[in-house]
Amino acid sequence: MDKKGPEKKARLLAALDKGMVMIHLDARRPGVLVPPSLRNEAHLRLNLSYRFEPPDLAVGEWGVRCTLSFSGSRFKVAVPWSALFAVTSHVTKEFWMYPDDMPAELIQQTMVTTKASVPEPVAEQVAPPEERPRAVLREVERQEERQEESREPVTPPAEAEGPKDEPPAPRRGHLRLVK
Template structure:
């Protein structure tokens, strides 16, 4: 078993208990068994899950063995711990990377990508300004004026006949603003 084998095994088993897990491996390493079309892959990703109801999923001292489906065909896969260089939980989106086991070209590509995101100048870049705070609504207490008692209130003028429907008739229903277009 390679040095990181027990750590990788414990991590993979813990994440499989939560749900689907993606493992990243170098299919060119000795002991790896994958379909012939994938044997030259330096960065091969496989999904494992107990929900796939695998009849033979084995996570042991040597590595991982399982029958998986590739383009509708089943194939017995074997991945030694030395070939596995990353584990990603599809449930929590956490990722564990083992750079010592990464293929050189994958590690180089990763370094080129990270260098591209770092500015060429050695000077520190100023921090981005904090986003402006949105103005908050100001709440204030509204005090209602007390109405004078009904006996002291001035009499309201009688409504004119043309001002609207009489009090006995219900108001005419308003038409909705949506219409059906066929």
């Protein structure tokens, strides 16, 4: 048995109990049995689930065996633990990777992709303040407010008797797009 076989087996069985699982494997490894069109795949992904009602799904000391459907045709698949390098749970979105079992070209591809996708730091060029465009915001009254102001304000008698020292309550400003 592969030295990480018991751990892979435990993770796979736990994930299968929750729902659909995707296993990632190197189909070129010895002992892997997949359809002939997929035998040269460095990163083959297979979905497993108890909901597929597989009559022969076996997760054992050697690895995984199951009959799966490929383009409508059934095929008996066998995956030893040494060929399996990752397990993904569709339900919990958990992902377990075993980098020691990953194909070398996938590791290299990941490193190249990572280097290409991370740009090198560039000094940020900020325009001097005098060259930056300036936005000027000003308060614009709404039509309803203008109409209300043109009418005579009605003050209730209780307010007329109150102290005159208090400043009026500030009005809320509103921004309006003017083209």
